[in-house]
Amino acid sequence: MLDLGFVRDHLPLVEEKLRQRGMGPDGALEDFHAIDAERRAAITKSETLKAQRNKATEEIAKLKKDKQDATALINQTKELREKISEAEKLAEEADARLRNILTGIPNLPDDSVPVGKSEADNAEVRRWGAPPQFDFTPKPHWELGEELGVLDLARAAKLTGARFAVYWDMGAKLERALMNFMLDLHTREHDYTEVLPPFMVNADSMYGTGQLPKFEADLFKVPHGDKNLYLIPTAEVPVTNLYRDETLDGARLPISLAAYTPCFRSEAGSYGKDVRGIIRQHQFQKVELVKFTKPEQSWEEHEKLTRNAEAVLQKLGLHYRTVALCTADLGFSAAKTYDIEVWLPGQGLFREISSCSNFTDFQARRANIRYRPESGKKTELVHTLNGSGLAIGRTWVAIVENYQQADGSVLIPEALWPYTGSDRITAKKF
Numbered sequence: 001m002l003d004l005g006f007v008r009d010h011l012p013l014v015e016e017k018l019r020q021r022g023m024g025p026d027g028a029l030e031d032f033h034a035i036d037a038e039r040r041a042a043i044t045k046s047e048t049l050k051a052q053r054n055k056a057t058e059e060i061a062k063l064k065k066d067k068q069d070a071t072a073l074i075n076q077t078k079e080l081r082e083k084i085s086e087a088e089k090l091a092e093e094a095d096a097r098l099r100n101i102l103t104g105i106p107n108l109p110d111d112s113v114p115v116g117k118s119e120a121d122n123a124e125v126r127r128w129g130a131p132p133q134f135d136f137t138p139k140p141h142w143e144l145g146e147e148l149g150v151l152d153l154a155r156a157a158k159l160t161g162a163r164f165a166v167y168w169d170m171g172a173k174l175e176r177a178l179m180n181f182m183l184d185l186h187t188r189e190h191d192y193t194e195v196l197p198p199f200m201v202n203a204d205s206m207y208g209t210g211q212l213p214k215f216e217a218d219l220f221k222v223p224h225g226d227k228n229l230y231l232i233p234t235a236e237v238p239v240t241n242l243y244r245d246e247t248l249d250g251a252r253l254p255i256s257l258a259a260y261t262p263c264f265r266s267e268a269g270s271y272g273k274d275v276r277g278i279i280r281q282h283q284f285q286k287v288e289l290v291k292f293t294k295p296e297q298s299w300e301e302h303e304k305l306t307r308n309a310e311a312v313l314q315k316l317g318l319h320y321r322t323v324a325l326c327t328a329d330l331g332f333s334a335a336k337t338y339d340i341e342v343w344l345p346g347q348g349l350f351r352e353i354s355s356c357s358n359f360t361d362f363q364a365r366r367a368n369i370r371y372r373p374e375s376g377k378k379t380e381l382v383h384t385l386n387g388s389g390l391a392i393g394r395t396w397v398a399i400v401e402n403y404q405q406a407d408g409s410v411l412i413p414e415a416l417w418p419y420t421g422s423d424r425i426t427a428k429k430f
Helices: 004-009 011-020 032-065 071-102 141-148 153-159 169-188 203-208 236-243 295-315 362-367 392-402 414-420
Strands: 123-128 200-202 220-224 227-231 247-249 255-264 283-293 320-324 336-344 349-358 370-372 383-391
Touching: 004 011, 004 071, 032 071, 123 295, 141 169, 141 392, 169 255, 169 283, 169 295, 169 383, 169 392, 169 414, 200 203, 200 236, 203 227, 203 236, 203 362, 236 255, 236 283, 236 362, 236 383, 283 295, 283 392, 295 320, 295 336, 295 349, 295 383, 295 392, 320 349, 336 392, 349 392, 362 383, 383 392
Parallel strands: 247 370
Antiparallel strands: 123 320, 200 227, 220 227, 255 283, 283 383, 320 336, 336 349, 349 383
16 A cells, blocks of 8 residues: 555656556546545644634633633633534544545556556566477477376366366376475575465455455455455465564564465456466465565565576576566556566467566555664564465476477476476376
8 A cells, every 4th residue: 555645745646657557547546636635624624723722721711810700711612622523533534535545546666667558568678598399289288288187177177167177196296396396496595484374364464465455356255254264366465464563673684485375366357368278277376485675675685586486497497588567567566577477389478477576565554564673763664575486387387388299298397306206297097
């Protein structure tokens, strides 16, 4: 959430940044001007009435000292107190309405973010490796998975419905191998601390990272007593909220955490999109990287986190590119995002496999996560960052499509051999 005072004092800047996101400020800042004017008028009225009350109180004291009748002024101060209370209530209500408006306003794009109108305006930053060359026509993962007997979408549909998957044998082992490989890489080489959070969270946690109230339709809700819990759409939610309503020791920052979790998304509004295979699922697995930093550290740490995610693809020998999202393609809470896109030869395109974002103090303000500087100055909001390191299912897809062989088998990257106990996936039926 944006700071109310900042929005009030920098409305032209906020409106311009929202335009860069492709949003009409009149919609995002609905009634902000009018409500703020009401609030200011109520505060002014309250202060004027308080001045009148103070003056009357002084006059009452003089009259009593001179043993004169002060009844009329005493009655007047009672009326003033009631009017002051009414004005203060109006100011408080207007303030609450302004804060409610702020919950629907996205973070402001950093000045380094390319300005654009759609994902076509995203800017490629770098690319690594080269696409594999085949002397046959490469197949998409959904065909390979079925032919090898390692990916079963039909039985998953029977068990649950569309957009779920069953993995068999080496398909399941590859998924588990990727989880362990990613966690080991980030904790052993990149100095992240592993954490295993709950897979369901309360509404406060969803609010803290910006999923609620705006994106409730994208969530799976679970009734629990007189309240609702939510299946997490990403480990970003529980891991970021670990420090909700806490003040961290500045000497501990940056804090870098890595978490494996399943993720659950209703994919509202995406029907008919990516219906083949396992690119867009209701349930998928991910290793997430989350950082808590001081404001002056966050941009350097954002670059570092992105490189940490890229390292997974490099060690697996997978061709990818990294792009800076333009203003119109940014997520709700992000000030800047790099998407890492892996090459999928079976589909002939790059596909996003990680989004690495700096949220600045946007989430920290919602979740009230602060730190105490070593200098002893007053507490400040931390900056939060996160990125997939990586989406496991999409990494599975990339391996199957990039390492497919003419005989229908799939080679396993050498970095995963200790985790799979095999160097190849061959056909089996179950």
